[in-house]
Amino acid sequence: MSKIQNAFKNGKAFIGFLTAGDPSIEKTEEFILEMVKAGTDLIEIGIPFSDPIAEGSVIQSANVRALSAGTTTDKIFSMVKSLRTKTNVPIVFLTYLNPVFKYGYENFFNYCNQVGIDGIIIPDMPFEEKSECYIIAQNNNVDIISMIAPTSEQRIKEIAANAVGYIYVVSSLGVTGMRSEIKTDLNSILKSVKSASSVPVAVGFGINTIEQAKEISKISDGIIVGSAIVKIIEKHGNQAGKYIYEYTKSMKQAIL
Amino acid sequence: MSRGRYGIHGGQYIPETLMNEIINLEKNYDFYKNDPTFIKELNDLLKNYAGRPSLLYYAKKMTEDLNGAKIYLKREDLNHTGSHKINNVLGQVLLAKKMGKTRVIAETGAGQHGVATATAAALLNVECEIFMGKEDVKRQALNVYRMELLGAKVHTVTSGTMTLKDAVNETFREWTTRVQDTHYVLGSVMGPHPFPMIVRDFQSVISKEAREQILDIEGKLPSAVVACVGGGSNAMGMFYNFIKDKSVKLIGCEPAGHGINTDKHAAAIAKGTLGIFHGMKSYFCQNEYGQIAPVYSISAGLDYPGIGPEHANLHDTNRAQYVPVTDNEAVNAFEYLAKTEGIICAIESAHAVAHVQKIAPTMDKDEIIIICLSGRGDKDVASIAQYRGININE
Numbered sequence: 001m002s003k004i005q006n007a008f009k010n011g012k013a014f015i016g017f018l019t020a021g022d023p024s025i026e027k028t029e030e031f032i033l034e035m036v037k038a039g040t041d042l043i044e045i046g047i048p049f050s051d052p053i054a055e056g057s058v059i060q061s062a063n064v065r066a067l068s069a070g071t072t073t074d075k076i077f078s079m080v081k082s083l084r085t086k087t088n089v090p091i092v093f094l095t096y097l098n099p100v101f102k103y104g105y106e107n108f109f110n111y112c113n114q115v116g117i118d119g120i121i122i123p124d125m126p127f128e129e130k131s132e133c134y135i136i137a138q139n140n141n142v143d144i145i146s147m148i149a150p151t152s153e154q155r156i157k158e159i160a161a162n163a164v165g166y167i168y169v170v171s172s173l174g175v176t177g178m179r180s181e182i183k184t185d186l187n188s189i190l191k192s193v194k195s196a197s198s199v200p201v202a203v204g205f206g207i208n209t210i211e212q213a214k215e216i217s218k219i220s221d222g223i224i225v226g227s228a229i230v231k232i233i234e235k236h237g238n239q240a241g242k243y244i245y246e247y248t249k250s251m252k253q254a255i256l
Numbered sequence: 257m258s259r260g261r262y263g264i265h266g267g268q269y270i271p272e273t274l275m276n277e278i279i280n281l282e283k284n285y286d287f288y289k290n291d292p293t294f295i296k297e298l299n300d301l302l303k304n305y306a307g308r309p310s311l312l313y314y315a316k317k318m319t320e321d322l323n324g325a326k327i328y329l330k331r332e333d334l335n336h337t338g339s340h341k342i343n344n345v346l347g348q349v350l351l352a353k354k355m356g357k358t359r360v361i362a363e364t365g366a367g368q369h370g371v372a373t374a375t376a377a378a379l380l381n382v383e384c385e386i387f388m389g390k391e392d393v394k395r396q397a398l399n400v401y402r403m404e405l406l407g408a409k410v411h412t413v414t415s416g417t418m419t420l421k422d423a424v425n426e427t428f429r430e431w432t433t434r435v436q437d438t439h440y441v442l443g444s445v446m447g448p449h450p451f452p453m454i455v456r457d458f459q460s461v462i463s464k465e466a467r468e469q470i471l472d473i474e475g476k477l478p479s480a481v482v483a484c485v486g487g488g489s490n491a492m493g494m495f496y497n498f499i500k501d502k503s504v505k506l507i508g509c510e511p512a513g514h515g516i517n518t519d520k521h522a523a524a525i526a527k528g529t530l531g532i533f534h535g536m537k538s539y540f541c542q543n544e545y546g547q548i549a550p551v552y553s554i555s556a557g558l559d560y561p562g563i564g565p566e567h568a569n570l571h572d573t574n575r576a577q578y579v580p581v582t583d584n585e586a587v588n589a590f591e592y593l594a595k596t597e598g599i600i601c602a603i604e605s606a607h608a609v610a611h612v613q614k615i616a617p618t619m620d621k622d623e624i625i626i627i628c629l630s631g632r633g634d635k636d637v638a639s640i641a642q643y644r645g646i647n648i649n650e
Contacts, residue, residue, distance in 0.1 A: 050547040051416060051533065053428045054271050060415055072545050097269055097532045102546030124269045124535070128259075132532075149273035151435060159272075173273060174433035 013222030021071025056177030179206030260449020339631030367399025444487025448535030459493025511553030602631030
């Protein structure tokens, strides 16, 4: 059993996302520590990709900033290694399949294991393509996090039954980004997921307000917030640390 | 291993939100491709609307000038809307209608696929939105206006390199946002399965006709068929029915831009490496960390960092050969064909013409080459003038 389970032992989990290297790799480490200090239960670190097709404009821009700053997969591994001397918080990567494939699955997951990465989310690797790297990841103690979308319907059962770590339920159609309203019938999706799996279920895409956090945490095991945090980084740059702390603290308290 | 493999290439690497939709698409396609009513309707559109079969024209002057193999041009430029793109689009939009879709979206590079999609959407009465990179909107202003005349809404894409790759990204994003009533009319033999198969099938009419035509005219098969390759739809269409004819060389011409030893090209086979992007495993121009490279070609339609998975496999198995052709060679060929045969072809197609200029003189006079002239060149006249330092807008 991976460290990911620990994230769901402290009430409802607050899962925070940021893009590594935005605005710099040093700042990413600092921002993650602020999030941990504020009570974030699990950190998702985005490895920037040139063409993030599941992302909305906020995270797309963060990817551009990070790559322009010279961020590479190797620098991110070093940052996580350093981070691991300071915190035990569960950490997962979020990236697209090509950066992982090109790095070499063996090398990539071996490094993940060495530096203490607990899982990975790969939005362009659906259930049917999991054989790309599922076994290699497992051998290196990295959980491949499964995603379930509002359109998954009859697929939910199979995906959920095979899930490890946690299940990432996508709240809405479309790409990542803050939404004023989440219209999907999450209740019925979560019910199907829960009936097929005992793995914790977290909901992401669009969540940014305290009200949304409260409401969605009532029916799930945790909430995932990305664009709202990245937006703070976009606005405050190097000075974003304290704003990230305040924001993530208020979100975690809202769902306790 | 998922469906839709060509050797190690292909697959379905897309977000979960789209998975049920592409499964549904494959199911519908498998049904309608054998449905007599669908086949009849599509054939009627191809004949009476698009103007098929397209001519197989003997380029006598070019043949005499190059003094080698006999050269034929498969005249896809004479199709309605001016390129091979209409073959695929009529099939896909008709299929979308049968599936109950009321809206189609598409990416476009040169604008040819966008114009073709807008045309089919107008004819078949569905809503149409086209995504086009800002760079291409500039290079191909005429085609943008054509799409608008046809009733389509054109979105200018300002992310990334603002060319074809980014237009594809944005169209995928739009599709995940509104998938229920919308079909993505992918324009090339790329993307997740079943697109490479569907587009290839609809484009294979090119080689089906060409094979019959050349046997009819010459009584024998060609020594080589040659086509330009970006994503690779006209080339796949031109190659497909010749794949089993082992004596026929299949040659794809990749955009080498300023040269494959510079950083300004889009030659995915010559310089790319294995990767996974836009739903498929194939060859891509990318860096050591798997970041997709900003590619370049004078031709907006070939300005794409990857190549369709079936081409990647034809390359792996040595069934087809892929050669780089530079901007300069293509522009020279563009002008050559205009002066020699009185045909202004698309700058994309001119890449194939350029390669034939090189190989025809080395071949015997009883050998035959067929070039797929994938599109007409009206859209390129202004940028060719600019390449030659002439401003025709003054």
